[in-house]
Amino acid sequence: MPLWWWMVDSLLFVVVLLVLLLVGLLVRGRVIARAGGTFDMSVTRSSEAQAKGWMHGLAVYGDTELCWFRTFSLSWRPRYRFTRGEVQIDGRRDPVGDEVHAIHPGHLIVSTENPVGVKQLAMSPNALTGLLSWLESSPPGQRVNNVV
Numbered sequence: 713m714p715l716w717w718w719m720v721d722s723l724l725f726v727v728v729l730l731v732l733l734l735v736g737l738l739v740r741g742r743v744i745a746r747a748g749g750t751f752d753m754s755v756t757r758s759s760e761a762q763a764k765g766w767m768h769g770l771a772v773y774g775d776t777e778l779c780w781f782r783t784f785s786l787s788w789r790p791r792y793r794f795t796r797g798e799v800q801i802d803g804r805r806d807p808v809g810d811e812v813h814a815i816h817p818g819h820l821i822v823s824t825e826n827p828v829g830v831k832q833l834a835m836s837p838n839a840l841t842g843l844l845s846w847l848e849s850s851p852p853g854q855r856v857n858n859v860v
Contacts, residue, residue, distance in 0.1 A: 741823045749773035763810035776789040792828045799826045
């Protein structure tokens, strides 16, 4: 078999792998989104206003925790889990400078304190309203603030 034939086979193999990777990312995203209660949310571990470090992802509400899945990952496990009661939102702001290009258009940035080390979240205004409501409420069957 000539060398050029091996190169064509190798190139075809790489293209097929890339297509399978893309299909895997799309299927994973659709399966996660079918759980319901999902929204686009970007996170960064930096507390500074800079474009570097922002990661796009999908957040999924649970009873007691908000699970965040990175968009460009094949992992079925959430990268971060924000437990209700351990997350505090400090303030909101519009993106500045290069941050405008690092997050989704129209998203607001909020500062947060939580045990997982994420310093800022970026989400749409409607998603922020939902997140604040979720943080202030309690799941069904549980008492608020342990008061009878």
